[in-house]
Amino acid sequence: MLYFDFNATTPLADEVIESIKDALTVGWGNPSSKYDAGLQARMLIEEARNNVAACIGAASRDIIFTSGGSESNNWVIYSAVENYEASCISRSESGETYRKPHIVTTTVEHDSISAPLQALENKGKADITKVPINKTIGEIVPSDVVAAIQPNTCLVTIMMANNETGTIMPIREISSAVRRIENKLSSSIMIHTDAAQAIGKIPVNVNELGVDCLTLAGHKFYGPRIGALYVKNLNNKTFHPFILGGGQENGWRAGTENTPMIVGLGKAAALVRDYLNDYTVAMEDSRDYLEIKMAEIFGNKNITFNCKSPNKLPNTCNVSILGKGLEGYKVVKNAKGFCCSTGSACHSGNCEPSKILLSFHVGKDVARNAIRISTGRHTNRKQIDSLVMELRKVVDDLKTTVEKE
Template sequence: METPNEETVYLDYNATTPVEKEVQDVILQALQEAWGNPSSAYSAGRKANELVSEARQQVAQMIGASPADIIFTSGGTEANGLVFHTAVKHFWAATNGLAEGQCQRRPHIITTTVEHDSVCLTAKHLVEEDKADVTYVEVSSQTGQVDVVDVLAAVRPNTILVSIMLANNETGVIMPIAEIGQRVHDLCKGPTKHRPILIHTDAAQALGKVHVDVNDLGVDYLTIVGHKFYGPRIGALFVRDPGSSTPLFPMLFGGGQERCFRPGTENTPMIAGLGKAAQLVFTRLDEDETRMQDLKDYLEDQLKNKFGKEKLHFNNHFEGSKRLPNTCNVSILGDDLQGYRVLAHSHRLFASTGAACHSSQKNRPSPVLLKCGIPAKIARNALRLSLGRFTTRKHIDIAVAELYRASCELESASIH
């Protein structure tokens, strides 16, 4: 991809981030020096094994976990799928040995209406194949968050998993995962003796932007996605004491790598790069978070100064809710200012109207914004401007000028 420079401005860091130079260097070095199979005993294999172990420690450090709790995956989609697969398998394994179909109830899963497709579509697939029941909890139009009380109200005797993202990729709203985890676990310890419920959060959008600690959150599983924090396009899954305290059932079978939880010869260069990216998050987070918050405030102020408050609607300004420090979701109001049209006329700006995986839908308003209570006419005009480590105030000035020019051109063309 084209990286940010003085000619173009990249404000789509929630879609993907450029790979840090230090991460690139580690990947290249691994390609050159650790080309051996990590399971082999000779020097190139031992070097590869050492890099995988070091990366496991670095990823664990980033989230306050033990290295033994980290399972490397191909990415966030696989990690999320592994959690749902495990939940269903664990339900049947724990149901007194009854075979699937012999139990009166299927496993029940709770998630929300604003999850990433890798969660929503996996849940939908399980329902269509009669493998699970799923409750999709709505988010509040006042807060943009899922309400803890609503999650608890959705719990059934056969509930096995609660899966809720840590931060929404379009609004940046941070969900109350720690409280949800605590209340659900308390429910399982209470006098009703509810079966243990597993707690999962997809932390793809939060890592590298806000502090994430698995012990503070109280989760059993946490999804990690490298290309969201300046690393390569692989991922990892945190599992609290996998196979012992927390179940984990493999989806693949092979050579026994990753303690048989995720077999397949390890992608050593990318794993090493993921570890380095995680290390940089650990050392730079405070600085990055403060800087991004300052830049986002500057962006929103410049938009107001250029367009006027009456011309804008900030789609993620929910009172009392915490948001990611880098995410601005805004609509420029006007009948001809649909987000995809404005961006098509903003030749120097790289941004999106919502989730990158929905970019082909163009004029369709974001389902996430609609579910957050944003009217369709406003949601159609939405722009997601997400900042990152390489964003400067000059980039923001260029972006605002581009958006203003494009909007004026579109409105002028509609008059004529």
């Protein structure tokens, strides 16, 4: 079975597996303990923190380890709201009228952003504005983000790269635009980007992006299923703990640290730091070859690629094979030699068109036929050839079935 769903998850790199094995042996102590076994575990964790920080151009003191991308995203949202509430308490003494916190996001975010935002809105605890994708360029336009900002806006959260189409958003330009408008407001705005799909595929530097917070998810770049959160100037009292207890992670996140998985995440980040260009070139080569072969086998008139922006991840191909009875879930279901996704991995098997693709202005019939093929670091052209040839057979069989009905 050939694997073409690297946007959903990646296997552990061999070096990551070895680092985890070593940590299980030498890092078994409680990192909060002061004896040798605990100090050894603490040393491994801090080395991993340094590696994660170096991967994104951050200071190690601004990195917190989390259970994964969903926790990191939820944490940023609830911390931004809590910080806004705290600032409102101080401002109320001057007679200012209270307004609910306002958050700006997009129509194409991952559920770990959109779901907690929807929950806050449903409970009347926040107002949410979702900026749509510009139909002409297929991206979020910075001026549209600025237009959505209100005096009570406390957070702008926009993903760095979309998991379904691979579209890369102009985060640096958005950050700059928000900072300019922020200077005219009486309160500060936290800027966050979910970079889960970007790490390990394209360069990510928090200073160049100009963000306050950034989410990492290890299993997206050949690491374990834990995550990390970058918070600029973490100790400036504008961020708030999410899990309370024993004071681990310098008091930011309670719970005894999962040393082996943290070590594995650090090793995965170090690999990205050292070999990113090689990874990018390899993935782009396989993705470009895939698109060439798709056009060659099916004909340009019979397929459409659903990422309309030239700014896209090097490994992601969201493609629709046009025709009745060629819905993406049917194509994936009937494939025996490869696996890929019908869109967001969180909704695989859903017969309805992807809401994300519809938000990217992909027509309903085209979106219904979409499959997402995402390549990895070691995907080769021989594997691509096998994929395309089986796709051809699956499509022919489905067409025959339609003709018989």
